Amino acid sequence: MVYDLNISAGELRASAGAADTLVTDLRPVLKKAVDDLTAASSSLRHWTAGPRMAETGEGWGGALGALRDNLTEHARGLRLLANGRDIMEQEVLSSFKGW
Incomplete structure (x- = not known):
């Protein structure tokens, strides 16, 4: 099976832009979800479910924050790759110009 590994710099930059857009779009939604869970756990703090909700909110908050950070880093990496590809080309x- 033959794979086409030729990816244009434009496609790399478009993918980086898509990752940035995803981070921007998800940020308020994820924040609201974690904030709502925190508020619910606070309301139920005297019940056994309250502390468990708080732990869940903290766990998901950390995981979703890591996801957001990873997407941001992937976007940065895609841009660096595109820039490096342009420089290499x-x-x-210029090396073969005189031939």
Whole structure:
């Protein structure tokens, strides 16, 4: 099976932009979900479910924050890869220009 590994710099940048958009779109939704869970756990703090909800909220808050940070880093990495690809192509072109 042959795989096409040729990915344009434009596609890399578009993927980075999509990751950035996802982070931007998810940020308020994820914050609201964690805030709502925190508020619910506070309301139920005298019941056995309250502390468990708080733990769940903290766990999900950390996991979702890590996901957001990872998406941001992936977007950054895709841009670096695209920029490096452009630089490499220019160097190859200039090296063979006189041939």
